[in-house]
Amino acid sequence: MRIDVITIFPGLFEPFRTTSLLGAACRDGIVELAVHDLRDWTKDRHRTVDDTPYGGGPGMVMRPEPLVEAIEALAGPKRGEGEESRQAHVLLLSPQGRPFTQAKAQELARETHLVLVCGRYEGVDQRVIDLAVDEEVSIGDYVLAGGELPALVVIEAVTRLVPGVMGNPESADTESFQAGMLEGPQYTRPAAFRGVEVPAVLRSGDHAAIARWRAEQARERTEARRPDLLPAARGDERNER
């Protein structure tokens, strides 16, 4: 998978690009992550990317010219209806976007080329969205100063699902949200710690009993913490029958 990021702070991505799972995926050539400085698409001496908002109001707005040129240089032009669509999928990180979920991460992990656009200041000129962006995504109902952390959230959630990135691909199958539920409690050695023992079933070697226990724990935990997830999980169970 190739991922291009457009930002005015490319340095923020470097430690993530070279560390842990993502670092290994980049070194192994499974993920190609290129981070671009938006100012490289400016034409004035001061490399300006923002300007005051029409109609007045606080703060600055990101100008459309460098952003649209950068997106088009990396992804090609957004085509009109009926025309063949471009290969890359262009996402703008925005608090006004659709919520970014595990299901969205799975969908994006099937793409071959993502372009992530990081806003700053009061956001981007609406014409960037209309002319060059395919989708806006939000990582939560709060406002950050910029799209860099949201882009990193998307990159990490998506790339770990790309085949070959996780050492054990089964890890993803049992994780929270995968079957619409939270994962249950997990334990490792020692068998007893400060008087608290690992549940006996996990040490029994009875794989069917362990699977039943884990499913019960996942359901109880989801009921207690995230009951909103259960209707969708029940729908999934019905569809599997």
Ligand SMILES: C[S@@+](CC[C@H](N)C(=O)[O-])C[C@H]1O[C@@H](n2cnc3c(N)ncnc32)[C@H](O)[C@@H]1O
């Ligand atoms: C200060 S925010 C702009 C907020 C905008 N004025 C609004 O009220 O919707 C600057 C940039 O941070 C990024 N950002 C902030 N919060 C975000 C979130 N929850 N999810 C994704 N991106 C976010 C976006 O790229 C946004 O353009």
